[in-house]
Amino acid sequence: MRIKINGEAEDIEAEKLTVIDLLRLKNVESPEMVSVQLNGDIIERQDYETTGISADDELDFLYFMGGGSL
Amino acid sequence: MREFSPEQLERYSRHILLQDVGVEGQEKLLDASVLIVGAGGLGCPVAMYLAAAGVGRIGIVDGDIVDLSNLQRQIAHFTKDVDVPKVESAREKMLAINPDLDIRTYQLNLMADNIQEIIRGYDFVIDGTDNFPTKFLVNDACVMENIPFSHGGILRFDGQTTTVVPHESACYRCSFRKPPPPDAVPTCSQAGVLGAIAGMLGTIQAAEALKFITGTGTLLTNTLLTFNAKNMDFKKIKLRKQSDCPLCGDNPSITELVDAEQAVCELKG
Numbered sequence: 001m002r003i004k005i006n007g008e009a010e011d012i013e014a015e016k017l018t019v020i021d022l023l024r025l026k027n028v029e030s031p032e033m034v035s036v037q038l039n040g041d042i043i044e045r046q047d048y049e050t051t052g053i054s055a056d057d058e059l060d061f062l063y064f065m066g067g068g069s070l
Numbered sequence: 071m072r073e074f075s076p077e078q079l080e081r082y083s084r085h086i087l088l089q090d091v092g093v094e095g096q097e098k099l100l101d102a103s104v105l106i107v108g109a110g111g112l113g114c115p116v117a118m119y120l121a122a123a124g125v126g127r128i129g130i131v132d133g134d135i136v137d138l139s140n141l142q143r144q145i146a147h148f149t150k151d152v153d154v155p156k157v158e159s160a161r162e163k164m165l166a167i168n169p170d171l172d173i174r175t176y177q178l179n180l181m182a183d184n185i186q187e188i189i190r191g192y193d194f195v196i197d198g199t200d201n202f203p204t205k206f207l208v209n210d211a212c213v214m215e216n217i218p219f220s221h222g223g224i225l226r227f228d229g230q231t232t233t234v235v236p237h238e239s240a241c242y243r244c245s246f247r248k249p250p251p252p253d254a255v256p257t258c259s260q261a262g263v264l265g266a267i268a269g270m271l272g273t274i275q276a277a278e279a280l281k282f283i284t285g286t287g288t289l290l291t292n293t294l295l296t297f298n299a300k301n302m303d304f305k306k307i308k309l310r311k312q313s314d315c316p317l318c319g320d321n322p323s324i325t326e327l328v329d330a331e332q333a334v335c336e337l338k339g
């Protein structure tokens with residue numbers, strides 16, 4: 001299926017996919033350090049395993065970024 | 071109307087020449103107040119540019135003293151300042167750039183029980199903190215006190231920033247909900263940051279403050295600007311004010327400030 005991740009179209013070879021599957025597929029090291037926006041809505045962390053992704057969905061991975069004084 | 075002295079006309083001439091700022095914009099800057107939270111990697115460049123721009127009253131908050139390992143990126147602190155409180159070091163440099171300013175220093179850590187009285191009375195806040203509990207605390211207090219602010223974060227080669235106008239645009243919690251679990255946050259030894267990244271992001275935050283004060287251009291509201299300096303890839307991700315935000319949504323669950331659990335960094339500085 002074709003989806004958009006952070007504004008860029010990507011073809012994912014899967015018929016069924018959850019948010020957590022996609023995070024693993026995209027090698028996101030620590031799913032707890034990313035907030036996921038699906039078609040403009042924020043997915044709660046505890047719903048990553050149950051939220052499905054469909055063709056034409058637009059996802060944004062928003063990374064928690066600390067640092068400043070660090 | 072404020073009378074500009076010949077010295078001020080010359081000092082601020084490049085703002086005054088700028089069509090979108092001009093004499094009126096410079097007056098607004100001289101009458102404005104900004105609180106900088108953190109006198110570190112982000113807070114240092116912000117402090118120097120806001121002082122240079124003539125922001126009349128600048129507050130700066132940081133409980134730490136300057137460590138040798140800070141100097142790689144915290145450009146307001148010099149080698150002679152090691153062991154000096156960061157806020158004092160930053161104050162000295164701001165006044166050296168621009169002696170006309172009213173600089174207020176707060177040598178303390180912001181907590182749930184002191185943040186509101188400190189941020190109250192400032193027109194704009196800069197989040198240049200190094201930890202998630204304080205980032206969320208700054209967001210929550212600014213939304214409650216209705217003070218616009220700039221969020222900033224840096225890590226390794228990456229930076230991100232968004233500007234929040236409370237109740238009008240997405241707040242930090244709209245998109246990030248709650249601090250990540252402390253054990254998931256990269257430890258200092260895994261983290262690190264390329265020094266100049268702090269300047270890249272801090273100057274964007276300073277520019278947002280100047281734009282807000284002078285009413286110029288379009289702020290980074292409802293937008294997460296992210297960049298990766300390895301390939302100099304800049305991206306804007308659209309955010310939106312979420313009706314289910316626990317802070318600024320329709321049924322907020324957060325109605326008072328609390329201190330969150332903090333991951334403690336083993337390395338100094």
Ligand SMILES: [Zn+2]
Nearest residue numbers: 241244315318
């Ligand atoms: Zn919100």
